Amino acid sequence: MGKLWSLFFVFSAVIAVALCWFAPDWNWWFPGDGKAHSTLGGKIDDLFHLILIIVAVTFIGTQAALGYVLWRGATIKPEEKALFSHGSHSLEVIWTIVPSAVLLFIALYQLDVWAQFRIKGAIRDSHGKMVRPEPVAELTARQFEWRIRYPAKGKPLQPQPQPDDIYSVNELHIPSGRPVEVTLRTDDVQHAIFIPELRIKQDAVASLKIPVWFDALENRDYEMLCAELCGWGHYKMKAKVVARSDADFDAWKEQASAEQFDDGFRKPAEAK
Amino acid sequence: MSTLHPSIEHADHVDHGGHGHGHHELSFIQKYVFSTDHKVIGLQFLFTTLIMLMVGGALALGVRWQLARPWEYMPIFGDLTFASDGGQISPEAYTMLFTMHATVMIFLVIIPILAGAFGNFLIPLQIGADDMAFPVLNMLSYWFMWPAIACFACALGLAPNWLNETFLQLGMEKLVVRGGLIAGAANGWTSYPLLSALEQASPSSGAAQTWWLIAVTFVGVSSMMGSVNYMTTIINMRAPGMTLFRMPLTIWSMFITAILQAFALPVLTAAGFMLVADRMLGFCFFIPSGVVVNNAAPTVGGGQPLLWQHLFWFYSHPAVYIMLLPAMGMVSDMLACMCRKPVFGYKPMVYSMAAIAGLGFIVWGHHMFTSGMNPALGMTFMVATIMIALPSAIKVFNWIGTIWGGRVQFNTVMLNCVAFVSLFIVGGLSGIFMAAVPVDIYIHDTYFIVAHFHYVLFGATLFGVFGAIQFWFPKMWGRMMNETVGKIHFVLTFIGFNCTFFPMHLLGIAGMPRRYADPYHFPYLEHLLPLNQFMTGAAILMGFAQFLLLGNFVLSIFFGPKCGRNPWNANGLEWSAPSPPGHGNFDVPPVVYHGPYEYSSPVSGDKDFLMQTEYVPLAQRKVHTGH
Numbered sequence: 001m002g003k004l005w006s007l008f009f010v011f012s013a014v015i016a017v018a019l020c021w022f023a024p025d026w027n028w029w030f031p032g033d034g035k036a037h038s039t040l041g042g043k044i045d046d047l048f049h050l051i052l053i054i055v056a057v058t059f060i061g062t063q064a065a066l067g068y069v070l071w072r073g074a075t076i077k078p079e080e081k082a083l084f085s086h087g088s089h090s091l092e093v094i095w096t097i098v099p100s101a102v103l104l105f106i107a108l109y110q111l112d113v114w115a116q117f118r119i120k121g122a123i124r125d126s127h128g129k130m131v132r133p134e135p136v137a138e139l140t141a142r143q144f145e146w147r148i149r150y151p152a153k154g155k156p157l158q159p160q161p162q163p164d165d166i167y168s169v170n171e172l173h174i175p176s177g178r179p180v181e182v183t184l185r186t187d188d189v190q191h192a193i194f195i196p197e198l199r200i201k202q203d204a205v206a207s208l209k210i211p212v213w214f215d216a217l218e219n220r221d222y223e224m225l226c227a228e229l230c231g232w233g234h235y236k237m238k239a240k241v242v243a244r245s246d247a248d249f250d251a252w253k254e255q256a257s258a259e260q261f262d263d264g265f266r267k268p269a270e271a272k
Numbered sequence: 273m274s275t276l277h278p279s280i281e282h283a284d285h286v287d288h289g290g291h292g293h294g295h296h297e298l299s300f301i302q303k304y305v306f307s308t309d310h311k312v313i314g315l316q317f318l319f320t321t322l323i324m325l326m327v328g329g330a331l332a333l334g335v336r337w338q339l340a341r342p343w344e345y346m347p348i349f350g351d352l353t354f355a356s357d358g359g360q361i362s363p364e365a366y367t368m369l370f371t372m373h374a375t376v377m378i379f380l381v382i383i384p385i386l387a388g389a390f391g392n393f394l395i396p397l398q399i400g401a402d403d404m405a406f407p408v409l410n411m412l413s414y415w416f417m418w419p420a421i422a423c424f425a426c427a428l429g430l431a432p433n434w435l436n437e438t439f440l441q442l443g444m445e446k447l448v449v450r451g452g453l454i455a456g457a458a459n460g461w462t463s464y465p466l467l468s469a470l471e472q473a474s475p476s477s478g479a480a481q482t483w484w485l486i487a488v489t490f491v492g493v494s495s496m497m498g499s500v501n502y503m504t505t506i507i508n509m510r511a512p513g514m515t516l517f518r519m520p521l522t523i524w525s526m527f528i529t530a531i532l533q534a535f536a537l538p539v540l541t542a543a544g545f546m547l548v549a550d551r552m553l554g555f556c557f558f559i560p561s562g563v564v565v566n567n568a569a570p571t572v573g574g575g576q577p578l579l580w581q582h583l584f585w586f587y588s589h590p591a592v593y594i595m596l597l598p599a600m601g602m603v604s605d606m607l608a609c610m611c612r613k614p615v616f617g618y619k620p621m622v623y624s625m626a627a628i629a630g631l632g633f634i635v636w637g638h639h640m641f642t643s644g645m646n647p648a649l650g651m652t653f654m655v656a657t658i659m660i661a662l663p664s665a666i667k668v669f670n671w672i673g674t675i676w677g678g679r680v681q682f683n684t685v686m687l688n689c690v691a692f693v694s695l696f697i698v699g700g701l702s703g704i705f706m707a708a709v710p711v712d713i714y715i716h717d718t719y720f721i722v723a724h725f726h727y728v729l730f731g732a733t734l735f736g737v738f739g740a741i742q743f744w745f746p747k748m749w750g751r752m753m754n755e756t757v758g759k760i761h762f763v764l765t766f767i768g769f770n771c772t773f774f775p776m777h778l779l780g781i782a783g784m785p786r787r788y789a790d791p792y793h794f795p796y797l798e799h800l801l802p803l804n805q806f807m808t809g810a811a812i813l814m815g816f817a818q819f820l821l822l823g824n825f826v827l828s829i830f831f832g833p834k835c836g837r838n839p840w841n842a843n844g845l846e847w848s849a850p851s852p853p854g855h856g857n858f859d860v861p862p863v864v865y866h867g868p869y870e871y872s873s874p875v876s877g878d879k880d881f882l883m884q885t886e887y888v889p890l891a892q893r894k895v896h897t898g899h
């Protein structure tokens with residue numbers, strides 16, 4: 001019976017590993033096409049996979065050891081006494097130093113990714129050049145929608161709303177292929193932007209204006225959602241990020257501006 | 273006080289306190305209701321928390337139902353609880369469900385079942401004291417749970433009409449929850465302001481939130497009383513010979529937990545009062561100026577919502593270890609006994625727990641990597657957080673080392689302990705992903721986090737508790753629990769648990785956010801519905817399996833086979849007392865001669881255990897150790 005139980009625990013660990021192994025094929029892995037669509041997202045994924053390998057090795061090792069000691073414990077003869085041991089100093093030293101070296105490596109290895117992402121004020125673009133992200137929009141969350149303010153074409157984003165600013169709701173337009181900065185605010189309670197395919201997440205906190213730096217590598221739409229509980233309608237803060245080439249982005253701005261400032265008044269000749 | 277080599281005569285002269293041997297008759301109420309006996313209080317905690325476990329589980333099944341069959345009619349529970357919505361879970365109800373699930377499980381199950389139930393029951397028995405240092409304080413610690421439970425019920429909108437009428441007559445309409453369950457507290461167990469600070473922010477942010485905060489304060493008072501008592505008892509009331517390094521790891525873990533409680537809890541209590549002050553008295557600790565919520569007047573402000581997160585997590589991160597360390601200690605005890613072998617590396621185990629507790633105080637910021645806190649601060653928190661994995665790893669290695677070479681008894685206790693180790697490995701390793709800040713950016717507030725903490729709090733702690741219930745049940749009642757039912761319960765729970773929670777890692781990697789009433793509202797999550805339905809099925813299986821535990825527990829009290837003092841052939845002092853121990857615990861005042869884990873020692877002769885109270889003459893010791 002004891003052997004069966006040992007196998008039971010080993011079996012559950014094997015299933016766990018198998019599930020993770022096949023999960024990407026079964027589409028239970030990273031969303032969309034599974035790739036990160038931002039430079040930083042790529043680094044996050046690399047880091048994730050590095051940790052996954054370390055963790056997988058540790059998991060398999062410890063579960064195998066657990067299965068082994070259980071199996072051994074099950075096969076001990078009835079007349080035999082258990083091993084009388086209070087431990088081993090050298091083993092303790094080994095399994096203190098080795099994990100701490102691995103953990104320290106993980107900790108230090110990723111500092112730079114984080115520093116680029118949030119601290120240095122300049123991030124590497126897809127060509128490896130350090131670029132200061134350009135502020136493109138102010139994103140204001142509220143229960144339960146996103147309001148976005150852009151400067152007029154060719155103008156920089158001002159901290160205060162300007163008469164010629166362009167507004168959109170639940171659609172964040174950004175130029176693709178280069179780092180941009182979006183200022184994150186909230187009108188009421190806490191919210192957080194989460195753009196899964198770009199691996200971006202940042203809370204919006206009342207009283208703070210938080211710059212978020214990222215780039216979108218492709219010209220396409222990305223889903224955006226809220227990741228901080230903001231009330232009963234938290235789940236329905238559905239929005240999208242529209243990443244387009246510079247030309248298309250400018251064209252959109254012109255069009256949006258024209259629509260926004262159109263008062264419907266036409267000269268009789270044009271109206272007919 | 274304890275000395276290393278107490279003489280046998282010493283034992284007879286030990287004064288075991290005044291109240292322990294009180295032979296006056298106690299009334300029923302004094303004996304079983306307002307009892308000052310640590311064992312009765314421990315059992316009161318145990319019964320209460322087991323009932324709350326079922327309540328919390330039912331709330332969780334509500335959450336799971338919505339994730340498997342969004343917006344569909346929920347059988348049985350739907351009619352009972354959400355009849356006004358046609359038996360369907362509304363978004364408000366959904367947010368209430370996960371909030372109260374977490375609240376009940378954390379504040380009314382995990383913390384009190386470890387510290388309250390097992391702490392109370394085991395501490396005096398395992399250190400050889402006849403009761404706690406402060407028996408009345410101990411009684412109050414239990415009875416302060418009830419105002420907490422009552423306030424949580426009010427937070428759920430379950431206050432009776434007469435109470436609401438009274439509040440209205442007294443002019444305290446701010447305490448009346450209108451709308452029943454659907455207006456129940458629903459701002460997450462973290463209750464971040466401003467959602468929780470401004471009553472206009474959501475239907476649940478009114479009176480329900482105030483009641484929730486008051487309830488948490490009561491739980492805090494209860495825990496604090498326990499904590500002070502445990503520290504005093506463990507420091508002052510050990511039996512002769514019970515030196516610090518002869519204490520069972522259970523006692524070490526309770527001691528360290530008590531210290532954590534004592535230093536972390538006041539911060540939460542203070543924060544709770546600050547938030548109540550913000551809500552009721554017009555203070556603005558957490559409310560900045562000019563915030564307009566739901567077209568209400570702009571706030572006056574001057575405060576900072578992030579302050580709450582710092583204060584809350586300054587308690588709640590150490591609290592995670594409060595919810596884990598005692599289980600670690602108890603599992604170490606049980607593993608040694610069931611493997612008939614000393615704990616591998618006793619002192620490293622103690623030092624690791626101390627390290628976890630110490631580091632536990634400087635890692636709270638890892639809950640706030642995406643919060644808008646100064647990002648440079650995130651780096652220090654990340655390094656501390658990653659390093660806290662080290663003592664946890666050492667403990668895992670030592671548990672495996674304990675089983676290694678043991679004569680393993682594959683009973684329910686052992687199986688639950690192995691499940692503890694096996695599942696704690698998963699929970700510990702998944703923690704490394706989120707400790708890494710850049711990765712956490714992506715998985716923060718997704719189901720990956722949900723998977724992680726369920727592996728630690730349910731996978732580790734609760735399986736440890738299941739084992740502990742089975743293990744110490746004979747001492748509680750003088751009878752054994754049923755092994756077969758215990759094993760069936762274990763297998764169903766283990767399978768149900770893994771099938772429910774392991775896929776959550778994958779949901780998290782797929783980017784499914786937590787606290788979403790309807791994730792399938794987003795196209796990129798639609799394909800996860802079948803997986804969620806599978807998980808819900810497993811959760812229902814696991815939920816109903818708990819009736820086996822309850823049934824086994826209750827029926828065994830009356831019909832279990834009777835057992836003697838030491839059915840497991842264990843070493844601890846508690847097994848030298850009668851089962852169940854009478855008032856004052858020990859009929860023979862215990863004197864301690866060994867550490868608690870001298871299983872299979874060569875000096876114990878034919879037996880494979882050596883009780884802490886058993887004196888081995890020097891000559892015999894020399895013969896067997898070859899000196």
